[in-house]
Amino acid sequence: MMDLLGTGRLHESWLPPAHVLGIRTLVRLRKALTDTRREWQQRVQAQLFHQGVPRIPAITTQGRAQLAAVDLSAAGRQVVTTGLAVIDHLDYQLAPLDTYLVRFAKVQPGCRALKQRLFGVGDLTAVFIWAELGDCVRFSSSDDAVRYAGLDITVYESADKRPPGHLSRQGPEALRWALYEVAQSAARSSSSDYAYYLAVKRRLNHKRACLSVARKVCRRAHHLLRSFGDDAFAPVKGSVLPSFDRPAMATA
Numbered sequence: 001m002m003d004l005l006g007t008g009r010l011h012e013s014w015l016p017p018a019h020v021l022g023i024r025t026l027v028r029l030r031k032a033l034t035d036t037r038r039e040w041q042q043r044v045q046a047q048l049f050h051q052g053v054p055r056i057p058a059i060t061t062q063g064r065a066q067l068a069a070v071d072l073s074a075a076g077r078q079v080v081t082t083g084l085a086v087i088d089h090l091d092y093q094l095a096p097l098d099t100y101l102v103r104f105a106k107v108q109p110g111c112r113a114l115k116q117r118l119f120g121v122g123d124l125t126a127v128f129i130w131a132e133l134g135d136c137v138r139f140s141s142s143d144d145a146v147r148y149a150g151l152d153i154t155v156y157e158s159a160d161k162r163p164p165g166h167l168s169r170q171g172p173e174a175l176r177w178a179l180y181e182v183a184q185s186a187a188r189s190s191s192s193d194y195a196y197y198l199a200v201k202r203r204l205n206h207k208r209a210c211l212s213v214a215r216k217v218c219r220r221a222h223h224l225l226r227s228f229g230d231d232a233f234a235p236v237k238g239s240v241l242p243s244f245d246r247p248a249m250a251t252a
Contacts, residue, residue, distance in 0.1 A: 016134055019235040023104065024131040030097055030124075031174045037090045044083040051076050059087060101127050110225055110232035118220055119192060120185030128178035129221050135233060136226040142219035149175050151215050176214075179221075183213035 016024060045055060053070050057063035067080060105111040105123040114126040121129070132149075139145045146152050150171030186197035186209070193213050200209035225232045 017233065017235070020131060020134065020233055023101075023127060026097060026101060027128045027131050028174050030094065030101065031128075031177060033090050033094055033097070037087055037094075040083045040086050040090075044080050044087075047072075047076050047079045047083075059084075098124065104236060105130075108236050109234055110228060113224055113228060113232070114221060117224060118182065118217060119190075120182040120188075120217075125178045125182050128174055129182075130225070130232075132172040132175035132178070133218075133221055133225065136222045137229070139222060139226075142222045145222035146215050146218050147171075149179060149218050151176060151179065151211065151218060179214040179217050180210055182217050183210040186210065186213040 041059065048054075048056060048070075051072055053072070056066050056070070064084065067084075072080065102123040105115065105127040108127070108130065111123075111126040111130045114129055115121050115123060133145065136145060139148065143152075148171045150173075185191055186193040187206070188194065191197070193216060196216075197209045197213055200212050
């Protein structure tokens with residue numbers, strides 16, 4: 001889309017169709033729920049640490065049995081009890097959401113292509129990348145896709161910019177999460193990026209190596225979805241959104 005002055009400086013925008021926008025909303029919801037779940041796990045572990053309790057896998061059945069036996073202050077016990085209740089409730093909300101997104105990824109053409117052709121991409125990461133990256137025809141190159149994802153490295157220095165060498169983080173957070181998750185599979189010896197991952201890891205570290213691989217994954221996803229054209233974002237017939245209108249969980 002040209003800007004009003006006809007200079008052509010603005011990048012072409014893409015308005016996702018309703019079915020893509022709906023999935024994008026759901027993957028962002030899932031990201032928010034899992035982030036909150038992780039924060040409560042960390043809060044429970046922090047409380048145990050402050051009271052001198054060794055780390056316990058609190059969300060497992062065995063871990064919860066151990067938690068019930070440890071000596072905690074009344075306030076500390078309330079933090080742990082509340083934290084576990086919140087985690088259980090988040091799991092309750094995540095279960096139907098994950099089921100729906102996985103089912104969608106198994107039948108949607110673009111998601112299936114990502115999963116089948118890109119090493120390390122699973123059902124959930126496929127639908128995250130598909131929904132957040134969108135129609136790649138609007139990108140003039142794969143570098144633009146990397147820039148859109150916020151995985152590009154800043155090179156300018158001023159009062160309102162990060163120092164050189166940091167990620168711009170200007171794009172969708174859910175997309176960066178999915179690309180990084182996929183990139184971590186490069187640490188497996190069966191990955192085609194294994195040698196590249198090891199070389200970067202030796203020179204820098206694991207995180208930097210995974211970020212470098214994530215940029216490669218983003219470029220490959222760009223080329224793959226672009227090659228499919230409109231078929232990459234074909235709607236799925238009979239797709240029904242998960243229902244959360246279920247009875248509230250019983251509380252102890």
